[in-house]
Amino acid sequence: MIDWIAADWGTSHLRVWGMASDTVVHAAESGQGMSRLTRAEFEPALLALTSDWLPEDRITPVVACGMLGSQQGWVEAPYTTVPCVPLGNTLACAPTRDLRLSVHVVPGLKQLSPADVMRGEETQVAGFLARNPGWDGVICLPGTHSKWVHVSAGEVVSFQTFMTGEIFALLSEHSILRHSVSGWDEQGFVHGFDQGMERPERLLARLFSIRAETLLQGQDAAFARARLSGLLIGAELAASKPYWLGQRVAVIGAQTIAHPYATALARLSVPVGTYDATELTLAGLFAARAFLPQDQTPCAH
């Protein structure tokens, strides 16, 4: 029997877990991300995955993180301003009609200068700190929008976002380079990374050479795709140097995305550990349960 539901509701995906304390009992996901839903469509999208799990005789709390808490989401969970602990003590309550659940949303974090925002990653950071109490250092969360987060004394001190993942996707799928890239060859990654890290200011010039070397030198497509990733991650690591230099780094992500970052950081002799993102999201949402209101009534419309 589940006693709460964990939800990670991003721009493009929804993932939910039926939980008994800290144990996963059910798991489900769908493509009903925030960007595809009007406000009224969030509750049906959630129920489509979880309705069968819900006991009829009580209210099951849902603890959710991610873009559902944005202005265009289900309910706005106003940002907490860094420096601060990754989880504030106020969850935003989303309006629901079904009497079997109440939905509570973790607020994101904002930084005033340089301006920056996150929604979802704060929960992974909280999960990491719950598992590694007293840890100081830098957390790297690669993804569509990679985040570098400086953590000290249990607080997020500062953070910075890089559009590396989104740019990689746009270039490899929608630009002229799409004709030249397919697959993955680790040697290509290392080649691109060294170029990108050494001369990041030449990024815009290097990109077209991927196309030209395919045309003129028959460059292998797997080499080319990994090289593109390496060039971009090299440029990201050059720009994020103030974050990682002299620090230990925890990379949080799925294996396919964490691996190149860990490889790159190891080449720079940065002490690095990798951690599974889903596991830490669940640990963070479990920690956020502490802030559920005592009174488990659904939120009013």
Place this chain on the structure above:
Amino acid sequence: MIDWIAADWGTSHLRVWGMASDTVVHAAESGQGMSRLTRAEFEPALLALTSDWLPEDRITPVVACGMLGSQQGWVEAPYTTVPCVPLGNTLACAPTRDLRLSVHVVPGLKQLSPADVMRGEETQVAGFLARNPGWDGVICLPGTHSKWVHVSAGEVVSFQTFMTGEIFALLSEHSILRHSVSGWDEQGFVHGFDQGMERPERLLARLFSIRAETLLQGQDAAFARARLSGLLIGAELAASKPYWLGQRVAVIGAQTIAHPYATALARLSVPVGTYDATELTLAGLFAARAFLPQDQTPCAH
């Protein structure tokens, strides 16, 4: 009465001019770019625009530049290797069925190291040199793929391509930034350019701040869009410094795209002139007529 046809056949567009010597008599264009056509569809696409112009009693030569000469085009016009004059003396003949025309394609240029290629811009460079004989310096051709071309003693010495225009289009129309950018505010361009030029290695970090400043500080969309352009052009100028430093620069492009480059170069105290791309394309194709074969029979299939 026209005596030849000029054609600029790019990836996404076809533009044709019915010419009497160096005077434009007719002009037409369509969206039948190279990327949308199979080999057999080129001739119908050309005739759809020009059939009414063609005299019935003779063969009218068509001189064409651009991506129609690529491997995936109408006929491959193999690259000439730099250093070389911008127009080689061999045009590739495209196979045609209609007995009223013969089609001749200007070859592109390639550079072996660093690997680079161009198709179409060599014709603008040739047109520029035809209009400005003896000119030495650097020609900047901004566009989807900006080219920087070092010209000396009538030859293209070297060149480099930057994907600036394509990346601007992808980011402003298809990335998360699309929600934040619309219009144009010159002050935003200057702000972004100075940031991009000063710290090009931070490009990937600056991009997301455009989104964050919209969310947190209500940044104006016209300011944001021009700032994005400025950041990218700043990074391009930082990377192309070996080209423009200590040189005079001719910017060839339509007004809307040449203007920001000219503004940027002027901020760097680089002596710069701007020139109309269409006019120079026509001048270059006119120059290429010298290499038409004496025997004006259509090419065999």
